[in-house]
Amino acid sequence: MKLTATEIEVAEILEKDARLSDDDLAKMVNISTDQVRQIVKKLEEDKVIVRYESLVDWTKVDGHQGVTAMIDVKVTPKRDVGFNDVAERIYRYKEVKSVYLMSGTYDLSVQVEGQSVNDVAHFVSQKLSTIEGVISTTTHFVLKKYKHDGTIYDSDDQDRRIVVSP
Amino acid sequence: MAIKTSYLAKHVRTLKPSGIRKFFDATAGMTDVISLGVGEPDFVTPWNVREAAILSLEEGFTSYTANAGLPELREAIARYVDDYYCVSYDPESEITVTVGASEAIDIALRAVLDPGDEVLVVEPCFVSYAPLVSLAGGVPVSVKAKREHDFKVQARQLEAAVTGRTKAMMICSPNNPTGSMLSRAEMEQIAAVAKKHHLLIISDEIYAELVYDDLYTSFAALNGMKEQTILISGFSKDLAMTGWRLGFVCAPRELSQGMLKIHQYAIMCASTMAQHAGLEGLRHGRSDMADMRKSYRQRRNFIVQSLNDMGLPCYKPEGAFYTFPNIEATGLDSETFATRLLHAERVVVVPGNAFGSSGEGFVRCSYATSMSQLQEAMKRMRHFMKNL
Numbered sequence: 001m002k003l004t005a006t007e008i009e010v011a012e013i014l015e016k017d018a019r020l021s022d023d024d025l026a027k028m029v030n031i032s033t034d035q036v037r038q039i040v041k042k043l044e045e046d047k048v049i050v051r052y053e054s055l056v057d058w059t060k061v062d063g064h065q066g067v068t069a070m071i072d073v074k075v076t077p078k079r080d081v082g083f084n085d086v087a088e089r090i091y092r093y094k095e096v097k098s099v100y101l102m103s104g105t106y107d108l109s110v111q112v113e114g115q116s117v118n119d120v121a122h123f124v125s126q127k128l129s130t131i132e133g134v135i136s137t138t139t140h141f142v143l144k145k146y147k148h149d150g151t152i153y154d155s156d157d158q159d160r161r162i163v164v165s166p
Numbered sequence: 167m168a169i170k171t172s173y174l175a176k177h178v179r180t181l182k183p184s185g186i187r188k189f190f191d192a193t194a195g196m197t198d199v200i201s202l203g204v205g206e207p208d209f210v211t212p213w214n215v216r217e218a219a220i221l222s223l224e225e226g227f228t229s230y231t232a233n234a235g236l237p238e239l240r241e242a243i244a245r246y247v248d249d250y251y252c253v254s255y256d257p258e259s260e261i262t263v264t265v266g267a268s269e270a271i272d273i274a275l276r277a278v279l280d281p282g283d284e285v286l287v288v289e290p291c292f293v294s295y296a297p298l299v300s301l302a303g304g305v306p307v308s309v310k311a312k313r314e315h316d317f318k319v320q321a322r323q324l325e326a327a328v329t330g331r332t333k334a335m336m337i338c339s340p341n342n343p344t345g346s347m348l349s350r351a352e353m354e355q356i357a358a359v360a361k362k363h364h365l366l367i368i369s370d371e372i373y374a375e376l377v378y379d380d381l382y383t384s385f386a387a388l389n390g391m392k393e394q395t396i397l398i399s400g401f402s403k404d405l406a407m408t409g410w411r412l413g414f415v416c417a418p419r420e421l422s423q424g425m426l427k428i429h430q431y432a433i434m435c436a437s438t439m440a441q442h443a444g445l446e447g448l449r450h451g452r453s454d455m456a457d458m459r460k461s462y463r464q465r466r467n468f469i470v471q472s473l474n475d476m477g478l479p480c481y482k483p484e485g486a487f488y489t490f491p492n493i494e495a496t497g498l499d500s501e502t503f504a505t506r507l508l509h510a511e512r513v514v515v516v517p518g519n520a521f522g523s524s525g526e527g528f529v530r531c532s533y534a535t536s537m538s539q540l541q542e543a544m545k546r547m548r549h550f551m552k553n554l
Contacts, residue, residue, distance in 0.1 A: 013464065017537070024541060027471040028464040163514055164190040164203035166293045166342075 001046060006031060010039050011048060018052035057153055059145070068097075068113050068142040069120045071128065072106040074135040083107055086133045095123050106138070117141065177300065184293045185520035189504065193514055200543045202531040203514035205342065207406040207487070211443070212454040215405060218446030219439040227438055233430040235263025235414070236441045242448040243414050251374065251384040251399075253392055255416045262426050263436045263444075267372045267400040267413035269429070271336075272298050274368050274396045274415060277424040279304035283333040285368075288319045289522030290343050290490075292370065295336050296522075304333070310524035313492065316481050317346035321355035328363050335360065337385070338370035340377060343521045343530035344490040345466075345483020350383045357388045367395045372413070373486040375404035375455050378463040380484060386416070393418050396425075403486075404455045405447040410440040462487050465533040465540055472544040473531070476551045487534040490518065494527045496554055504529055510553070511546035 003011070009029050013020065022040070026033040043049040058064045075086045083101050090110055091099045098111040110128070114120040120139070129137050145153055172179065186203075193199055210216075234240060240257035247261075248254050255261050264270040271294060279285070281303040287295045289308045296306035309327050311319040324335060337356070340347040348356070360367050369385040386395040400413025413436075415425060435441075447454075466482075469489055473480040478491035493503045500517035507513050518525030533540060 009464075020537075024468060024537075027468040028537075030467045030471075159208065161201075161204050161206060161208070162190065163193045163199060163201045164186055164516060165205045166184060166186050166520075 001048070003048070007039050007043065010036065011043055014040070014049060014052075055148060055151055057145075066113055066115060067117055067120055068111065068145075069124075070140045070142065071110040071112060071124065072102075072138040072140075073108040073110055073128070074137075075107040076133045076135055077107075078133060086131060089131050089133075090128065093123070093127060095119075181297055181300065186293060186516060189508075189514065189516060189520075192505070192508060196508075196512060199508075199512045199514060200535070200539050200546065201514040202533070202535060202540075202543055203516045204532050204534060205488075206408040206534065207403060207458065208534045208536060209406040209458055211406050211410070212447070212451060214450055215407070215443045215447045219410075219443040222439050222442035227442060229438065231263075231435045231438050231441055233435050234261065234426055235436060236438075236445065239263055239441050239445045239448075242445055243416075246448050247397070247399075247416060250382070251371070251397065252387040253384055253397070253416075256419070259419045260416055260422045262415050262422060262429055263441060264400070264413045264415055264429065265433055265436050266402060266411040267370060267398050267415075268294060269411075269433060270398040270400070270413050270415035270425075271295065271368070271370060272302075273425040273428045273432070274398065274417075275299055275302040275304065275334075275336075276428050277421065278334060278366060278368075278396075280333075282331060284329060284331045286324055286327050286332060286335040286365075287522075288324075288335065288337050290317070290341075290518060290525035290528075291336070291338055291521055292342050293520060295338075299336070305331070307332070308522060308524070309335075310522070311341075311344070311346070312524070313481070313528075317341065317344035317490065318348050318352055319356070321352070321359050324356060325359045325363075328359070328365070332363065332365060334366040334368050336368045336370070338372070340373040340483070340485025341488075342373065342486055343488050343516070343518065343525065343528075344481070345486045345488045346481065346490075347377060347380070347484035348383075349380070350388075353383060353385060353388060357385065357391050357394075360394055361390070365394070367391070369395055369397055371397060371399045372403055374399055376459060376462060376487060377485040378459070378466060396421060401444050401447055404458070405444075405451050406458065407440075407443070407447065410437070410443060412436055412440045412444045462533065465535075465537060468537070469531065469533045469540055469544065473547075476544070476548045478547075478551070487532055489531045489533065490525075490528045491531065492528055496551070500526055500529050507547065507550055511550045513543050513546050513550070 022033050022036045026036045077083050078085050087099050095112050097113050100109045102109050240261045244257040275298050279302045283304045284307050285299045285304050286309050287306045299306040309323050311317045367385050374382050386392045386397040397416040401407040470480050470482050473491045480489050480491040504515050504517045515529040515531050518528030
């Protein structure tokens with residue numbers, strides 16, 4: 001799909017801050033508010049903009065800390081459908097937050113979230129490892145999140161400049 | 167009664183303090199202030215550049231460098247200037263690494279001015295030009311770039327100011343504080359005046375990378391102008407390195423060697439760790455520059471339209487990170503406007519007259535501030551305008 005420079009710029013800006021108003025966005029890229037709405041609609045319809053999300057730091061919220069695991073999955077690919085068939089079987093579970101096909105020593109990288117280590121353990125042993133085609137799983141629990149999608153969780157973005165300078 | 171002796175030289179006693187200082191003092195102790203008064207990027211220096219300085223310290227590069235700067239840095243500057251400014255300088259004899267572009271302006275003026283020589287200073291401009299001309303023994307002659315010309319000085323205005331004593335003209339494009347950038351055609355006309363009257367152009371090109379609509383043209387790159395141009399630039403604005411104090415000056419051999427003499431006696435050499443950082447910036451910082459440029463461009467579009475919408479007519483600047491809205495419709499002079507805005511809404515702008523008398527009737531708003539701060543600043547200024 002070919003996008004215009006302006007369409008790309010709108011997508012880039014919204015990727016960083018999805019809450020910008022259409023008016024402010026229009027001013028930033030120097031087009032009318034109506035044009036912004038048209039572009040955003042097109043990007044949404046074409047699934048270029050898939051979803052608007054907030055990055056929430058749940059570790060700050062009591063009782064909502066949760067557990068994240070990254071699981072390396074080895075798979076026997078199937079004739080005709082390759083890895084897609086197994087990937088689909090995996091991503092249907094709501095515990096699964098992301099699934100990537102990887103180069104290297106394993107095939108699928110699966111990110112799983114649960115309330116507790118037990119939750120994740122149960123999912124891996126009862127569900128994931130029993131899927132046909134899955135040869136092995138290696139589970140890594142996340143201990144601390146520092147940076148996600150380009151954003152540092154507890155960044156010190158204090159402005160250190162003097163207030164007025166020539 | 168004994169008369170108290172002042173040891174200060176007369177010309178220093180009479181030197182006017184910068185008008186910006188006053189506004190800095192006025193904000194002391196205030197909280198919740200949003201500043202559009204800052205003349206430097208809001209970005210922090212890219213990490214790879216900072217890391218290069220740290221590594222240089224770890225490896226023990228803590229001694230002087232060559233007076234003119236690290237040879238490999240000068241070579242990198244020569245390649246970069248050749249590529250972006252489109253003019254070739256010999257890194258051995260025509261490039262000096264300086265303590266910011268500020269030092270470069272100082273040594274350029276001191277190297278070329280005899281007592282009483284006149285310099286055409288195009289204003290509104292950076293606060294240091296006229297005082298540095300005076301300190302170098304010269305006479306600053308201000309030539310006013312006008313709003314009706316989109317703050318682009320006209321060649322005929324410069325020519326009209328030329329006398330038998332005129333030695334040089336001091337030009338900054340893209341400009342601080344107006345953000346205006348001369349077109350190539352306008353520069354050709356100015357160059358023709360320089361050639362006709364054998365004037366030197368001291369060209370402050372510190373904002374060369376921050377241009378948003380057109381390709382950049384350097385005075386030194388114009389046909390035959392290298393011989394009559396001192397090209398000054400640096401790392402402060404495009405690589406967000408203001409605090410490192412790192413600049414450079416390029417000029418034909420004779421001029422360059424003259425400036426180098428002053429530099430070696432006054433400064434010795436630019437900070438060694440800053441030079442290592444600058445080298446990394448030139449080698450691997452071009453994509454960072456491009457990212458920052460894109461962000462400034464969006465903010466420029468936003469602030470220009472916002473100011474125009476609230477009744478502060480504003481020329482759309484082609485470069486740098488300043489807007490220079492006209493505030494005359496409010497009936498206030500620029501200092502009163504800035505003072506009242508500060509006290510009523512806690513937004514800092516700089517009165518235009520801090521950049522020369524032709525800046526009266528305008529204020530400088532820097533958009534080197536995060537989008538969220540800009541949005542809040544525009545909200546507060548709209549409120550201020552409604553309640554005037």
